[in-house]
Amino acid sequence: MAEQILPAVDPDKAPGKSEPMIRLENVYKTYDLGEIQVQALRGVSLEVRAGEFVAVMGPSGSGKSTVMNILGCLDRPTKGRYFLDGVDVSGMSKDELARIRNKKLGFVFQQFNLLSRTSALENVELPTVYAGIKPEERTRRAMESLTRVGLADRAGHHPSQLSGGQQQRVAIARGLVNQPAILLADEPTGNLDSRTSIEIMEILQTLNDEQGLTIVLVTHEADIAQFTKRNLEFRDGKLKRDKLVEERLIAREVLKTLPTAEEQAAEDAQEDASQEKAATENARQAAPKA
Amino acid sequence: MTAVGFWKDRSWVSEWLRFFLADWQENKMDFMNTFRLALRALARNKMRSALTMLGIVIGVGAVIAVVSIGQGAQYIVQQGIQAMGTNAVFIAAGSNRAGGVRQGYGGVKTLTVDDMNAILAEIPLIKQAAPALTSRQQVVYGNQNWSTQITGTAPNYFDIRTWPVQAGSVFSDQEVDLAANVCVIGTTVARILFGSENPIGQTMRIGNLPFRVDGVLESKGQNVTGQDQDDVIFAPYTTVQRKISGITWLQFIAASAVSQEASVAAVAPITSLLRERHRIRAGTDDDFMIRTQADIADLQNQTQSTMTMLLGGIASVSLVVGGIGIMNIMLVSVTERTREIGVRMAVGATEKDVRMQFLVEAVTLSMMGGAIGIVFGLIGSMLIANLLQWPTLISGKAVLAAVIFSTLVGVVFGYYPAHKAAQLDPIEALRYE
Ligand SMILES: Nc1ncnc2c1ncn2[C@@H]1O[C@H](COP(=O)(O)OP(=O)(O)OP(=O)(O)O)[C@@H](O)[C@H]1O
Ligand SMILES: [Mg+2]
Numbered sequence: 275m276a277e278q279i280l281p282a283v284d285p286d287k288a289p290g291k292s293e294p295m296i297r298l299e300n301v302y303k304t305y306d307l308g309e310i311q312v313q314a315l316r317g318v319s320l321e322v323r324a325g326e327f328v329a330v331m332g333p334s335g336s337g338k339s340t341v342m343n344i345l346g347c348l349d350r351p352t353k354g355r356y357f358l359d360g361v362d363v364s365g366m367s368k369d370e371l372a373r374i375r376n377k378k379l380g381f382v383f384q385q386f387n388l389l390s391r392t393s394a395l396e397n398v399e400l401p402t403v404y405a406g407i408k409p410e411e412r413t414r415r416a417m418e419s420l421t422r423v424g425l426a427d428r429a430g431h432h433p434s435q436l437s438g439g440q441q442q443r444v445a446i447a448r449g450l451v452n453q454p455a456i457l458l459a460d461e462p463t464g465n466l467d468s469r470t471s472i473e474i475m476e477i478l479q480t481l482n483d484e485q486g487l488t489i490v491l492v493t494h495e496a497d498i499a500q501f502t503k504r505n506l507e508f509r510d511g512k513l514k515r516d517k518l519v520e521e522r523l524i525a526r527e528v529l530k531t532l533p534t535a536e537e538q539a540a541e542d543a544q545e546d547a548s549q550e551k552a553a554t555e556n557a558r559q560a561a562p563k564a
Numbered sequence: 565m566t567a568v569g570f571w572k573d574r575s576w577v578s579e580w581l582r583f584f585l586a587d588w589q590e591n592k593m594d595f596m597n598t599f600r601l602a603l604r605a606l607a608r609n610k611m612r613s614a615l616t617m618l619g620i621v622i623g624v625g626a627v628i629a630v631v632s633i634g635q636g637a638q639y640i641v642q643q644g645i646q647a648m649g650t651n652a653v654f655i656a657a658g659s660n661r662a663g664g665v666r667q668g669y670g671g672v673k674t675l676t677v678d679d680m681n682a683i684l685a686e687i688p689l690i691k692q693a694a695p696a697l698t699s700r701q702q703v704v705y706g707n708q709n710w711s712t713q714i715t716g717t718a719p720n721y722f723d724i725r726t727w728p729v730q731a732g733s734v735f736s737d738q739e740v741d742l743a744a745n746v747c748v749i750g751t752t753v754a755r756i757l758f759g760s761e762n763p764i765g766q767t768m769r770i771g772n773l774p775f776r777v778d779g780v781l782e783s784k785g786q787n788v789t790g791q792d793q794d795d796v797i798f799a800p801y802t803t804v805q806r807k808i809s810g811i812t813w814l815q816f817i818a819a820s821a822v823s824q825e826a827s828v829a830a831v832a833p834i835t836s837l838l839r840e841r842h843r844i845r846a847g848t849d850d851d852f853m854i855r856t857q858a859d860i861a862d863l864q865n866q867t868q869s870t871m872t873m874l875l876g877g878i879a880s881v882s883l884v885v886g887g888i889g890i891m892n893i894m895l896v897s898v899t900e901r902t903r904e905i906g907v908r909m910a911v912g913a914t915e916k917d918v919r920m921q922f923l924v925e926a927v928t929l930s931m932m933g934g935a936i937g938i939v940f941g942l943i944g945s946m947l948i949a950n951l952l953q954w955p956t957l958i959s960g961k962a963v964l965a966a967v968i969f970s971t972l973v974g975v976v977f978g979y980y981p982a983h984k985a986a987q988l989d990p991i992e993a994l995r996y997e
Contacts, residue, residue, distance in 0.1 A: 348990045368915045376912020387907045387994060391608065404595060404912040448911065502974060 283506035293356065293360040294490050295425040296322040296345060302510075303340050314340040316511040322490060324455075325559060329499035332491045332508035338492045339460055341508070345490060346381050346458045347371045359455055376404050380449025382459035386441040388433040388448075395429040396446045403453055405406075405562070406437035419447040423477055439470035446477060450487075457481070459491040463498055468534055475501040501525055576865065593925075602925040605897070606932075613929060616757050616893045619886030620933025620973065623939060626939025627879040628959075629948065635957035636870055636949050638864075646746040651827050653690065654855040655683075655834065656816040661950035672851050673813045674842045677801075680817045680859040683894040686837060689830040694721035695820035697803045699809045703797065705768040712753055714770060714797045716804025717818075722748075722781075724820045732779030735800055743802035748779040750794035771808055775799065827856045847919065884970055887977035905985050905995025919986035926978020927971060934970025938963055 301317035315337045322328055322474040330338050344356060347363060348369075355487040356364045365373060372503070375381070380401075391475045398416040407415070422425050424442040433441050442462060449457050463471035479501060491502065499505050500523045507515035533541060578955065606613040655676035680693050695931055696717045703710050719734045735746045754763050763777045784793040805811055821827035831854050898905070905918055913921075942958060949955065 343991055346910070348994075369916075371907065372912050372914040372917075375910060381910050383994065387903070387910070389904055389907060400908065401911040404908075404914075404917060409597075452912075 294321040295321070295324045295356075295359055297325070297357040298341075298351075298489070298544050300357040301341075301344065301356065303337070303344065303349070303350040304352045308486055314511055315344075317354070318508075318511070318513050319354075319504065320516070322456075322488065324487055324492075325482070325486045327478070327503040328490045329390075329491065329502040329505045330508065331494060331499055331505055332514070334494070336508040337511040338345070338554055339394045342458055342460045343490055345456075346379055349383075367410070372528050374406075376401055377452060378455045380446075380452070380454040380457040382442070382445050382449050382457065382462045384461040384463075384464040386433070386438070386445045388441055388444055389434055392416050392434060393430050394397050394425060394436065394447075395445045397433070397444055398451050400448060400545075403451045415451055418450040420444070422442075422450065422481075432457070437470075438466050439473055442466065442470075442474055443477065444475070448482070456490065458486045459489070461494070463493065463495070469529075471495075471498060472501075472528055472532070476529060481524050482502070493512075568821055570867065571897055576705075597811070598678055598921055598924045599928065601921060601936040602928040605901075606699070606929060612893060616889050616929055617886075617933035619882065619889040620930050620970050621886075623882030623886050624881060624934050625940035625944060625969055626882060627936055628962050628966060629944040630875055630878070631959045631962040632941070632945035632957055633948055633954070635959055636873075636945075636952075636954035637672050638868065639955055639957055641863075643865065650824050650857050651691075651821045652857055653819040653821055653830055653834070654816060654853075655819065655838070656853045657814065658853065659849050659851055661885075666967045669950050671697065671919040673811070674851050675814045675817065675838075675904065676812065677814065679838060679841055680814070682836055682837060682841060683819065684818070687833050689826040689831055690832070690848050691822045691835065692720050692724060694718045694724055695799060695803055695817055695819050697809060697811070697813075697815040701771045703753070703757065703768060705766065705819050708757045710758075712795050712797055714747075714799055714804060714808060716799055716801035716808070718801060721798070724818050725905060727784070728782055729779035730782045731762075732777070734798075735778050740800040740802055743800060743806055744805075745773055745775045745803060746778050746798040748774045748781055749777055749798075750781050750796040751783045752792055753797055754780045770797065773807055779991025793948050808823075819897050819983070821856075824857060828858045831856060836861070857959040858957075863940035879969070883973050886930070887973040890926055890974065891928075891977040891981060894978055895920060895984070898922060898981050898985040899926070901985075902988065902996040904994045905988050906990050906996065909988070910994060918988075921984045922982035922985045923975065923978050925973060927974035930974030930978070931934075931967070931968045934966050938966050941966075 276453075298320050298358075301315055301318045302313070305314060318341060330341065332338055340349070344351055347358070348371075350366075351364055354364070355362055358374065358378065363371065366374070379468075385423050386435075387401070388394075388545075395416050398419050399412045402412040402415055404463065404511065419430065420429055423446050425440060425443050425447065428436060428440060428444075433444070436444065442465075446462075449459075460476075463474055466474065472489070475498060478489055478491070482489050482508040483502075489502075493499055500519060502519060503522060504516070504518050506513055640944055645690075656677070657672040659672070677695050680695050683690055686691055694717050696715055699712050700711065701714050718740050719737060722728065722734055729748060730751075732748070734748055735744065739746050749757075749763060757763070757768060758766065763780060766777050767774045769775070770779060781794070783798075785794055799808075801814070818844075818878045821830050834854055835850065839850065842851055844851065895908075905913075908918060908921075941962075945958070
């Protein structure tokens with residue numbers, strides 16, 4: 275291996291002084307399928323500090339989702355330890371993990387995973403329901419969260435009435451509503467076109483820059499990873515590379531260079547119109563000859 | 565989760581208790597929210613929910629209707645018994661034990677007026693008694709023709725049965741002694757033979773003999789078996805014995821004791837007296853039957869408890885069937901909503917939250933079924949009571965039992981699907997297609 279594993283430390287922060295937000299210590303995950311055993315993770319150790327914005331990368335089957343599920347307290351390591359905000363959660367009960375998912379973590383999925391036939395507002399409210407928050411306060415927080423992702427005007431819409439990008443923004447709002455310490459996203463842009471993907475990245479960058487929200491996302495697109503601050507590369511269940519992003523892209527700037535959806539539509543329309551014009555021109559020229 | 569595991573893990577027992585006793589304020593997910601959620605989930609599949617409820621609706625409805633109708637019938641029976649007089653003692657000729665075959669009135673010729681007089685003379689517990697025998701005859705007035713039952717008796721029969729005349733009078737003891745051709749008729753006979761004419765003082769024919777009508781009895785309506793009690797004619801027993809039936813014995817004696825307790829206490833002395841008079845050897849069956857008010861009450865209680873057990877059986881079978889329907893649909897629902905369960909777990913729902921959600925849904929389903937069943941049951945019993953002209957007696961107990969049982973069915977049959985939902989692994993649930 276040519277690549278050296280770099281120390282996973284943000285130079286802005288004082289190294290070693292504060293407890294990292296996430297610390298995995300030699301984590302293994304083995305799936306026992308009876309006859310064979312699949313080693314999805316084989317000794318992963320990593321640290322993520324508060325305020326970091328990390329992209330997890332690697333080929334398919336390298337263990338990205340597995341590590342995200344462990345980070346998200348949806349799954350427990352077979353071996354090794356996981357400290358979340360200084361607390362060892364690897365030995366916690368299901369109920370305790372549910373509480374941590376509810377209070378400390380926000381999760382965003384590739385398939386959005388919104389409840390169908392349920393309004394955007396109610397979808398965003400869902401985590402607050404399980405946090406035991408009073409109904410009025412729930413609605414207030416959910417509205418606030420929807421406003422943060424710019425969808426306050428779509429609160430009453432059902433997922434089927436929203437575009438993919440909008441659905442993912444609702445999912446992000448849901449992930450934020452309980453003011454978690456970390457937002458975890460497994461391929462959040464995997465089902466979106468490139469422009470919409472960058473819009474999602476803009477929201478995540480804003481949350482990270484302005485509120486210092488710690489974000490870990492999985493992506494297999496190198497250009498999406500360029501919007502984050504640090505990239506982790508997995509291969510065969512191991513962390514193979516850990517590097518800080520140089521020349522980080524700023525989503526807001528990139529979006530300015532891209533035509534907006536309306537402009538794109540207008541451009542297309544213009545193209546169509548000119549083609550039509552050309553066609554009629556051709557027809558007119560052809561007519562007298564006939 | 566295997567069935568055995570389900571039994572071994574007894575935590576579900578305490579879970580049920582908690583379900584009933586939980587302080588919802590303390591509960592993480594407040595009850596109203598869970599309930600609203602359940603209603604919404606059920607409203608999404610209206611047809612399916614309605615069909616699932618049907619089992620409970622039918623079960624509860626049937627029980628309520630049957631109990632109400634049963635109570636109406638019981639009320640009528642009680643009224644009938646009361647009308648016979650609560651101190652009544654009936655002594656009928658014949659045995660219900662003779663070779664297991666009950667011999668009819670006509671089969672035994674040993675019960676006589678002398679027996680009756682002996683009872684009155686020797687058993688002070690008996691206050692009064694009237695002889696009786698019956699015969700079916702053709703009766704004619706003018707061009708009207710009718711077949712009805714003639715009962716031969718004495719005037720005090722009407723006191724014992726508390727059955728007064730509405731017009732005219734009852735024949736006298738002298739007329740009994742003379743075996744006079746006089747009679748008292750029921751309202752049905754009066755209506756059929758005489759129409760709008762006043763029957764009092766008119767002469768009608770019973771068999772081939774002319775009879776003067778002395779009185780018309782008050783209407784008693786139908787009895788429990790639907791028989792018209794007003795389709796009757798009463799005449800002096802002497803007249804019926806000698807001129808119509810041509811016999812010297814009686815078919816029964818209608819007596820009345822000094823009190824209700826006395827009616828029961830009189831059975832033994834009457835039995836020994838009649839056995840002695842009829843010279844029945846020890847070890848041989850009686851050739852008569854004695855029925856008291858208490859016997860009838862006993863019989864009624866027996867019938868009633870059999871009825872209650874029967875109803876209980878029907879109720880539990882239909883509720884179990886309804887419950888299985890609910891369990892089935894809830895299992896389908898859990899499978900369909902696997903992903904939803906995964907999402908809820910991912911955002912912080914605990915096992916208990918998920919279990920409660922599905923349990924409340926099942927209970928809502930069964931309770932709604934129960935409520936609709938009660939409404940249908942009440943409407944049904946009113947309709948039937950109306951049709952039979954019975955009083956509608958709504959049983960509060962049956963309604964309460966219906967509410968409790970339908971709730972219980974929801975909890976019992978909803979628990980397993982809810983438990984299954986709660987046991988789902990969040991990652992697998994999220995990945996479920
Ligand atoms: N529930 C499971 N049972 C058995 N094996 C599993 C299970 N989940 C994951 N694996 C295996 O673990 C390995 C890592 O899977 P993982 O989902 O983490 O990959 P990934 O990096 O997310 O891939 P992708 O980019 O395709 O999403 C794979 O070999 C996969 O087959
Ligand atoms: Mg994956």
